[in-house]
Amino acid sequence: MHTTASTTTVAAERTVELAPDEAFALFGTPRAGSWLFGARCDGVCPGATVSLRLPLDPDGTGPGVDVLGRLARVVPGALLEVEHTQPWRGRLAVRFVPAGRRRTRVRVRADVPREGVDWLLHRRGLPLPEPPDDGALRLGAITTASGTGAVYSVSAELMAELAVDEVNAAGGVAGRRVRLLTADDATDAEQAAHEAARMARLGCRAVFVNSTSASFDAVRRRLEHTGVLVVHTVINEGGRSSPTAVRFGERPHAQLDALIGPEPPARWFLVGQAYVWSFGAHAAARRAVERAGGHVAGEALVPLGTTDFDATVERVLASGADRILSTLVGADEVAFERRCATAGVRERARTISLVLDESTLAHIGPDAATGLRTALGYFQDTALPGNAALLARYRDAFGPWAPPVTALSEGMYEAIHQYARVLHADPDADAAAHGRALVQGRSGTAVGARDLLRPALYVAEAGRDGLEIVQQVTARSQDRNTWMRQ
């Protein structure tokens, strides 16, 4: 076995009785959407968001895994190149070579780095490789590279890497280099707990969880009394926390206060996932709707991994609701919003969505997403001090087609930087002392020092060109209701 860092290329080809431009046009179109792993993209141009589905079972049954990326190079009639970060970082190229009159050789090539092979082996049950003992101080980052959450977690691992690289470039923590261990929880709480236990065994001082509340809870329980600090770095419903289990990120009640104002009484339909996140968010929503003088006409809760929303959308339409709250996440939110758009829901109701980051929005696509609103603590276009420089460093490190930086991945970056400062100040203190210092140290507004416990929110609306910020809600004014602008 080659243990050096390497990329392996796998290729396959076929000749079709079509001119190159005709064969090229079959990529990503609804008619031939299934030919290259069901490729879906809303435009065939550089930067366009692409999703493909790899079958994991050899007979093509079973759920498969989504490859999420962007078109990096497009030469009409000749070449398509996809750069992807999920479930591993790699590249997929399709070449169209003329092979005689109205014949084209279509050649598909996949570049799979060592980490991609490790991901495949790990998915089949083999343990991840053990990092060498290099004396570095270890931190763990659990993100979601596969399953429903892969859509919103696309840049989380990259942002964790960027933070750790910056900490090391600035001299490390208390004189030691920091080493990041990463793992994919596959949107599965049990898998998250398993990865966290491995990180604790390998000596990680803290584990940052960029995943669902279900995964966070499982990690928190598994690492209780191990002396490892657990930090939830994404939007969540709040609730139980302890000095060794810190929960950062936006809270539904603050988002809803920013999104629902005093307006004519509205009929609401709540759509969410059947687990603790949506339970908490919908409880907050019922209170917010009542305060605004509206009422909840219906609610649907679906399991993570739902792809067919026909019945749910029918219920939404039958309810006569003119407002929809979605607390769906990742691929489920993508599928729901796309179905709403084709079913004519947009003409009947306005929708607010709590986990609508730039990546989720890009996968919904501008046709289906226009008009959706959300409120989050970070958008790429925010004028936060230090944001332009952060984005420049990110593009510099990961290239022009790296996935968007989002509230969810920026939170990961922030949390690691803030924890590194706490650890640097008192490296020998225990996890509880670090957790308390992490929660107390917040106060700023600049990138790298944002208040993650009670973040200032921005209300944004989706348009043809992405999310446009329409209002800023400071942490202080979150106590008041603010208008949902018409």
Add this chain to the structure above:
Amino acid sequence: MDGREDDAFDALSDRVRRRILAVLGEDGELSVTDIAARVSSVGRTTVSTHLRVLRMTGLVRERREGRNRYYSLDTEGAVRDAFVYLQTILDRAVGDLHTGDGVGASSPDGPAREGGRRTG
């Protein structure tokens, strides 16, 4: 598609087999008795059955010493299988390239594989 690969992906869904692989990953080479002691939910006979499947699918290798058998991870075999899997799904993807609306017919050229690895 060969049967060997089918079995490999059966293993994927089986938590007992995952547990066996995790135990071997942490402790290296172990006997059936050692493994059964670590995988508490099932008996020795069941562990043996799973080990046979894992060995057939190339994920685990067996070493005999006297009357005892010892098992360890076969990472090389697993990597080989991962590439068989990737090649299989790419071949199927180009095989699924329909020209749409009955325009033209396609002729498969069979799989083409680029040689070896390149460092990068």
